[in-house]
Amino acid sequence: MRRTFALAVVGAAAALLLPAAALPHAGLLATSPETQSSIASAPRILVLRFNEPVLVAPDAVKVLAEDGTVLSRDARASADGKVVIARVAGLRKGAAYTVRWRVTGQDGHSPTGLYTFGVGVPAPPPTEAVGAQGTTWRDDVARWLLFASLALVIGPLALRVLVLRGPLPARLERRFHLLTTVAAFAFLNLGILAFVLRASNALQVPVADLLYGDLQPFAEKTRFGVAFLVLTLGLGTVATLLLFAWVLDQLVLRVPALVLSLLLASGFSLSGHQATEPNASAAAQLADWLHLVAAAVWIGGLVTLAFVVWPVAPTLRARAFLGFARLSVGLVGVMVLAGVYLALVRLPTVTDLWETDYGRVLIVKLAIVTVALSWGAVHHFVVRPRLEAGEQPRVRPSLVGETAVALAVLLAAAVLTNATPPPPEDGPAAAPTVR
Amino acid sequence: MVPRAETAHWLAAAVVLLVGLILLSEAIVGTEVFRRRRWRAYLFPSLALGSAVFLWVITIFSTFSTMHLLAHAVWAEAAMVAGAVQLAVVRGKLRSPSWSLVTAGAILASGVAFLVHESNPWLYSRAAFLHHVIGWLLVAAALFPAAQALRPRRQVWQAGFALTWVVLAILLFADRDAAPIFGRFGGSG
Numbered sequence: 001m002r003r004t005f006a007l008a009v010v011g012a013a014a015a016l017l018l019p020a021a022a023l024p025h026a027g028l029l030a031t032s033p034e035t036q037s038s039i040a041s042a043p044r045i046l047v048l049r050f051n052e053p054v055l056v057a058p059d060a061v062k063v064l065a066e067d068g069t070v071l072s073r074d075a076r077a078s079a080d081g082k083v084v085i086a087r088v089a090g091l092r093k094g095a096a097y098t099v100r101w102r103v104t105g106q107d108g109h110s111p112t113g114l115y116t117f118g119v120g121v122p123a124p125p126p127t128e129a130v131g132a133q134g135t136t137w138r139d140d141v142a143r144w145l146l147f148a149s150l151a152l153v154i155g156p157l158a159l160r161v162l163v164l165r166g167p168l169p170a171r172l173e174r175r176f177h178l179l180t181t182v183a184a185f186a187f188l189n190l191g192i193l194a195f196v197l198r199a200s201n202a203l204q205v206p207v208a209d210l211l212y213g214d215l216q217p218f219a220e221k222t223r224f225g226v227a228f229l230v231l232t233l234g235l236g237t238v239a240t241l242l243l244f245a246w247v248l249d250q251l252v253l254r255v256p257a258l259v260l261s262l263l264l265a266s267g268f269s270l271s272g273h274q275a276t277e278p279n280a281s282a283a284a285q286l287a288d289w290l291h292l293v294a295a296a297v298w299i300g301g302l303v304t305l306a307f308v309v310w311p312v313a314p315t316l317r318a319r320a321f322l323g324f325a326r327l328s329v330g331l332v333g334v335m336v337l338a339g340v341y342l343a344l345v346r347l348p349t350v351t352d353l354w355e356t357d358y359g360r361v362l363i364v365k366l367a368i369v370t371v372a373l374s375w376g377a378v379h380h381f382v383v384r385p386r387l388e389a390g391e392q393p394r395v396r397p398s399l400v401g402e403t404a405v406a407l408a409v410l411l412a413a414a415v416l417t418n419a420t421p422p423p424p425e426d427g428p429a430a431a432p433t434v435r
Numbered sequence: 436m437v438p439r440a441e442t443a444h445w446l447a448a449a450v451v452l453l454v455g456l457i458l459l460s461e462a463i464v465g466t467e468v469f470r471r472r473r474w475r476a477y478l479f480p481s482l483a484l485g486s487a488v489f490l491w492v493i494t495i496f497s498t499f500s501t502m503h504l505l506a507h508a509v510w511a512e513a514a515m516v517a518g519a520v521q522l523a524v525v526r527g528k529l530r531s532p533s534w535s536l537v538t539a540g541a542i543l544a545s546g547v548a549f550l551v552h553e554s555n556p557w558l559y560s561r562a563a564f565l566h567h568v569i570g571w572l573l574v575a576a577a578l579f580p581a582a583q584a585l586r587p588r589r590q591v592w593q594a595g596f597a598l599t600w601v602v603l604a605i606l607l608f609a610d611r612d613a614a615p616i617f618g619r620f621g622g623s624g
Contacts, residue, residue: 189512211554214498215498229495240488243484246519247523
């Protein structure tokens, strides 16, 4: 009996290892016209090739004109079920089209997706497909948390590397490790959330279907998708460096972690307004990166002062505060200069400040920034001299307050990032951009 | 440029098999003998951390569905956290046996991710069958490190944990996605 059972187990294992057809899960392999391509003449049929046989309803493939008119009909699968063909009519040169597809795989689940193509014109990015919704408050919150987690990676690292150099009490060191590592993991997860939310705005499908949504056009054909991929790999590396710095007591590893985080912050600048608007320029992208990096160091540093240094290391409060105050002068200078430059680039006329949504959000942000800077000025001109004189003023509640205001600035920045700026006054005609 | 699913599964299987053999060696000869050479203690946690980096790469290739993106991210993070904590235990930074609970949690999370991301029934395809088996194997195997936290000296937990990895490697080597369950015995393929 025991021998029979053993033979059965070995037999089953051997059978499992036998070669057989190897196909990935149900998904779209290729299309004609190709995803986000620009073709010379209007096609009469659309071809979608899948990796396994699929079942299709007549309306499984919808080709939509810019006004939402459906131009396709009679979608059907080939004999082997792997190719879906839909007839299209009424396509014209000089227009872009959106293809929304939904098939049923062999497993009964229904993968869904979309792509765009243009006839004689560039295809819009999938985020601007017909039926796609713009960003919502969920995207704003996700972006805000993403910015905050980046600040909590960069700020504490900068404070440790630039201000609190040398050996520190073990408890404080552990707090630094904990804060930066948790923030790096938070960034990774929030990045995935923000990416999926952005894709879901375009896909416009229920959550159950979103789980089978094809995100490849967003990952590969949009700037924010590519930025997501690079940032995910990069922050994964940063998290690894931080873990090694803690486990191996190799604090020097924080330096490459900081440098890499600062460089990765450019992913936002290279995929945001400064890279996608018609008047995008390298100078604007550089200014945007400096603005973001300075804000991240400032806000992350404030959180570290208020919630790490102050409660854990009373003897280091003055050193940390004074060092951070010196650093903050430069950070505020960079933030203000870069911010003013970017406002001038994004708002062609002064009236745009109150006549456009983008301008109004900017006004709110400026108001909060003014409060934050005033608060910082009080710290700089009132608290700093007292600490230098050896006094021990009660600062923590004030630091927590400034931190809260700084986080509000970050929220306004997140809303601003997702808002659409007014078109440039004398720039080229707005063309579809790959965001 | 997306690697074939099998390639990723087999690469993962190779790493998992190596981990399993290392842990099995330690279980057979005993921790004291195994760790007479200090570097051997670092093998398991280093491989776990290294595989986490590999899994992050696989994660960004998994955008063909939201479910797969999320599942691979869970596996990458679980491997990263468990590897780092084990490395800290080996280094002596963490001393309590209770830290084994982190490994237990990581394995449990990985098992749940396997079960959730496999939405097909057991007998739908070989991949579905294997994913169910792997998911439940990991959920059950989480008991080994959890038990190690409570009874660190019992060898049976260590041996069970090691064998889990070997079995997991076999299952991953067997993964053929949409193939019939038992190779060519099950129909066309």
